[in-house]
Amino acid sequence: MKQLLKHGTVVSGVGCCKKDILIEDGIIREVSPKISDGEAQVVDAKGKLIFPGFIDAHTHMDLPVAGTVTADDFYSGTRAAIAGGTTCIVDFATQYKGETLEEALENWNKKAEGRCSCDYGFHMAISDLEGAGETQVQAMLDAGVSTFKLYMTYPDMLLRDGELYRILKQLKKQGGIAGVHCENAEVIDALTAEAKAAGHLGPDTHPRVRPAGLEAEAVNRLLAIAKEADAPVIVVHLTCWEAFAKIQRARARGQIVFAETCPQYLLLDESCYKKNGFEAAKYVCSPPLRKKVDQECLWEALKTGDIQTVSTDHCSFTLAQKEMGKEDFTKIPNGMPGVETRGVLLYTYGVEEGRMTLEEMCRVLSENPAKLYGMYPRKGCLEPGSDADLVILDPHKPGVIEAKTQEYNMDYAPFEGWNLKGTIDKVYLRGNLVVDQGKVVSEKQGQYISRGKYQTDFN
Ligand SMILES: NC(=O)NCCC(=O)O
Numbered sequence: 216m217k218q219l220l221k222h223g224t225v226v227s228g229v230g231c232c233k234k235d236i237l238i239e240d241g242i243i244r245e246v247s248p249k250i251s252d253g254e255a256q257v258v259d260a261k262g263k264l265i266f267p268g269f270i271d272a273h274t275h276m277d278l279p280v281a282g283t284v285t286a287d288d289f290y291s292g293t294r295a296a297i298a299g300g301t302t303c304i305v306d307f308a309t310q311y312k313g314e315t316l317e318e319a320l321e322n323w324n325k326k327a328e329g330r331c332s333c334d335y336g337f338h339m340a341i342s343d344l345e346g347a348g349e350t351q352v353q354a355m356l357d358a359g360v361s362t363f364k365l366y367m368t369y370p371d372m373l374l375r376d377g378e379l380y381r382i383l384k385q386l387k388k389q390g391g392i393a394g395v396h397c398e399n400a401e402v403i404d405a406l407t408a409e410a411k412a413a414g415h416l417g418p419d420t421h422p423r424v425r426p427a428g429l430e431a432e433a434v435n436r437l438l439a440i441a442k443e444a445d446a447p448v449i450v451v452h453l454t455c456w457e458a459f460a461k462i463q464r465a466r467a468r469g470q471i472v473f474a475e476t477c478p479q480y481l482l483l484d485e486s487c488y489k490k491n492g493f494e495a496a497k498y499v500c501s502p503p504l505r506k507k508v509d510q511e512c513l514w515e516a517l518k519t520g521d522i523q524t525v526s527t528d529h530c531s532f533t534l535a536q537k538e539m540g541k542e543d544f545t546k547i548p549n550g551m552p553g554v555e556t557r558g559v560l561l562y563t564y565g566v567e568e569g570r571m572t573l574e575e576m577c578r579v580l581s582e583n584p585a586k587l588y589g590m591y592p593r594k595g596c597l598e599p600g601s602d603a604d605l606v607i608l609d610p611h612k613p614g615v616i617e618a619k620t621q622e623y624n625m626d627y628a629p630f631e632g633w634n635l636k637g638t639i640d641k642v643y644l645r646g647n648l649v650v651d652q653g654k655v656v657s658e659k660q661g662q663y664i665s666r667g668k669y670q671t672d673f674n
């Protein structure tokens with residue numbers, strides 16, 4: 216069946232133009248100012264913005280954390296994703312100690328297979344170098360897992376500096392790249408012990424034991440290690456100006472460094488931890504929310520292209536799950552939901568508030584993640600030959616964020632009550648209409664996406 220989207224404003228990383236889009240067999244066939252109807256089913260997109268499907272390269276679905284499992288699995292999490300215009304996620308398959316990477320990938324394939332409503336791929340989180348030798352890494356690359364994740368914190372996952380050096384060097388040699396969670400684990404442990412000894416057990420203590428300076432220290436150390444390994448790296452969920460300055464310094468000395476941030480770091484700040492009682496637990500994530508000055512730095516860096524992508528770090532826990540840490544903040548499972556609201560938040564509080572252009576929004580949500588994560592031009596652009604993954608955003612239909620109307624398996628929304636200037640109208644996944652008038656109308660059509668080597672030719 217042919218479908219023709221007419222009269223919409225087509226957004227790319229370099230411009231916005233009124234164009235028609237012809238789709239056939241799940242692929243974009245033509246994009247031009249006027250396409251005749253022929254036998255196509257016509258959809259009028261007048262007055263609407265058409266983006267390439269958003270890509271969220273940082274989600275955690277069905278992830279065991281702190282004795283529980285994220286509230287969203289691949290079923291609910293990817294329904295939420297498409298409702299928010301995200302047509303592809305890259306989640307984190309996770310290697311536990313004693314496992315090979317192939318075993319870990321098999322586990323995550325089973326969790327996702329047949330359950331996803333958007334397309335999906337995996338990064339591989341490496342925690343045990345024993346099971347991550349060259350043959351194992353090659354098996355990942357052959358399976359389309361071309362990016363990796365390394366942690367400098369979390370006891371079960373963290374790699375020591377020497378291990379970071381070895382794996383970064385190996386990944387560089389084999390053509391992979393790693394995203395790294397940067398926080399100084401040992402000092403965080405020491406601060407945590409001090410806080411607990413002093414009887415500070417509430418959720419408001421969480422940001423105090425994970426200060427910005429310890430994120431910046433870890434970013435700096437990572438970049439020093441990456442320099443010795445001569446390896447490019449991605450700093451994930453960057454939160455603060457101090458860490459950003461370390462990245463800029465490494466770039467100035469010639470290193471290749473990419474950076475990602477998330478809506479919560481752009482729009483929420485540490486005042487959330489001052490909310491009454493246990494409310495603050497909703498915002499317990501690592502790294503924690505920072506200051507307004509950090510938000511300004513992150514917005515500016517998105518504009519200049521020094522931060523390339525905005526992902527969500529969707530890692531959701533219900534209030535009941537958060538209450539596991541009622542008596543002790545270290546037992547609160549870390550993370551927040553976000554996969555459903557990223558696009559409309561960036562549109563409303565980025566574009567409509569003059570902090571970014573539509574083109575920049577397209578770059579950080581679609582084009583750049585497609586390139587950095589090895590999916591471009593199959594995904595990330597609206598060009599003949601690309602997958603027909605499209606988001607139609609209605610800039611004239613306001614909305615409001617409410618947990619009760621969302622697809623998440625969640626009983627709260629970090630942005631509850633926030634007004635939206637535009638909302639998602641329709642979403643197409645490889646030509647299939649999966650969201651209509653903001654409602655999910657078709658599910659479980661997601662496919663695994665085998666990804667190639669990262670590209671760096673960002674606009
Ligand atoms: N961000 C967070 O608190 N949880 C998810 C895991 C991670 O990315 O660190």
Ligand SMILES: [Zn+2]
Nearest residue numbers: 396452501502
């Ligand atoms: Zn992380």
Ligand SMILES: [Zn+2]
Nearest residue numbers: 273275528530
């Ligand atoms: Zn994460």
